Amino acid sequence: MRARIIGTGSCLPETVVTNDDLAKIMDTSDEWISSRTGIRERHLVKEETTAGMSAEAARRAMESAGVSAEEIDLLIVGTLSADHVTPSCACEVQARIGAVNAVAFDINAACAGFMFALNIANAYLQTGVYRTALILGAETLSKIMDWNDRSTCVLFGDGAGAAVVRAEEGTAGLLAFDQGSDGVKGGVLACRGRSNNNPLVETPKELSYVHMDGQEVYKFAVTAVPHSLQKTIQAAGLAVEDIDYFALHQANIRILQSVAKRLRVTEDKFPISLDHCGNISAASVPILLDEMNRKGMLKPGMKIALSGFGGGLTWASAVIEW
Numbered sequence: 178m179r180a181r182i183i184g185t186g187s188c189l190p191e192t193v194v195t196n197d198d199l200a201k202i203m204d205t206s207d208e209w210i211s212s213r214t215g216i217r218e219r220h221l222v223k224e225e226t227t228a229g230m231s232a233e234a235a236r237r238a239m240e241s242a243g244v245s246a247e248e249i250d251l252l253i254v255g256t257l258s259a260d261h262v263t264p265s266c267a268c269e270v271q272a273r274i275g276a277v278n279a280v281a282f283d284i285n286a287a288c289a290g291f292m293f294a295l296n297i298a299n300a301y302l303q304t305g306v307y308r309t310a311l312i313l314g315a316e317t318l319s320k321i322m323d324w325n326d327r328s329t330c331v332l333f334g335d336g337a338g339a340a341v342v343r344a345e346e347g348t349a350g351l352l353a354f355d356q357g358s359d360g361v362k363g364g365v366l367a368c369r370g371r372s373n374n375n376p377l378v379e380t381p382k383e384l385s386y387v388h389m390d391g392q393e394v395y396k397f398a399v400t401a402v403p404h405s406l407q408k409t410i411q412a413a414g415l416a417v418e419d420i421d422y423f424a425l426h427q428a429n430i431r432i433l434q435s436v437a438k439r440l441r442v443t444e445d446k447f448p449i450s451l452d453h454c455g456n457i458s459a460a461s462v463p464i465l466l467d468e469m470n471r472k473g474m475l476k477p478g479m480k481i482a483l484s485g486f487g488g489g490l491t492w493a494s495a496v497i498e499w
């Protein structure tokens with residue numbers, strides 16, 4: 178029995194903001210952003226919400242899988258930017274799509290959130306607790322950006338991606354997994370600002386914005402990701418050359434190039450969406466996977482390596498047979 182992705186979907190906000198648009202409101206340029214990151218534009222919300230985009234991505238994934246909302250028995254959203262503290266984004270999606278038989282909850286593993294959701298779903302499906310899971314990565318990062326911090330806000334975008342995962346007999350599905358976290362280094366990519374104002378204590382009010390030490394995050398990514406991928410590929414009984422595509426979290430083109438170099442793989446095996454999406458944290462991997470799926474790039478029997486990495490610090494990789 179394997180946990181197999183049988184359908185994908187995604188949803189991006191309508192409004193596109195180019196690097197030139199950003200250059201009109203802050204001291205930056207298309208040249209600076211695109212040469213250092215590969216990002217040319219991103220989608221930002223106006224009316225859209227994390228739950229609304231999630232529900233749309235979920236509907237598209239269910240349609241592509243040929244699965245009805247009633248068949249979903251597990252619904253997990255990886256997000257750090259849900260619309261509310263409670264109810265969770267997953268419970269809101271459940272209500273919006275009518276997944277009345279599902280148990281629904283969010284997890285926060287930052288940019289590795291979708292990958293953590295995939296692994297949790299895999300554990301439930303492998304043990305027979307549930308049969309059909311809907312997993313998502315969804316973010317409205319624009320609401321937690323400091324739009325005065327040009328070194329960080331230009332990197333991120335909004336959107337949602339989804340996959341339907343089902344326990345199936347056969348060789349296709351999730352072959353191996355690796356995940357990890359390093360809380361000691363959590364400060365290099367953080368969004369703080371939940372002050373306490375109970376009757377006993379009043380902590381100073383902090384603004385809740387993402388703060389990032391870009392160079393430390395870069396060093397972490399180019400070390401942890403190749404190591405995790407190698408470990409996962411080996412655990413799947415495969416060699417790096419056997420992998421058809423590396424569908425990685427879309428943080429920065431330079432990170433992807435460095436991972437490709439360290440694994441001695443040509444860059445054409447690393448599809449990208451960051452040029453038109455920017456970094457959408459937990460949503461990056463499922464949006465990329467959906468784009469690949471809809472372009473017909475994924476054929477039965479192909480081996481795909483997935484990896485997410487980011488705040489926490491957290492990282493997770495998987496090798497799947499499509």
Ligand code: COA
Nearest residue numbers: 205206209213288327328331391392394395428429486487
């Ligand atoms: N436009 C123009 N100039 C900018 C800028 C912007 N948007 N942001 C920063 N700069 C300036 C800085 O002020 C600095 O100027 P100075 O030399 O006069 O002080 C200069 O550019 C270099 O800044 P620095 O932060 O050293 O740039 P960098 O080469 O490290 O690149 C990142 C910055 C963010 C692109 C890079 O560190 C990175 O990609 N890190 C990984 C981040 C990431 O992927 N995070 C998410 C992981 S999930």
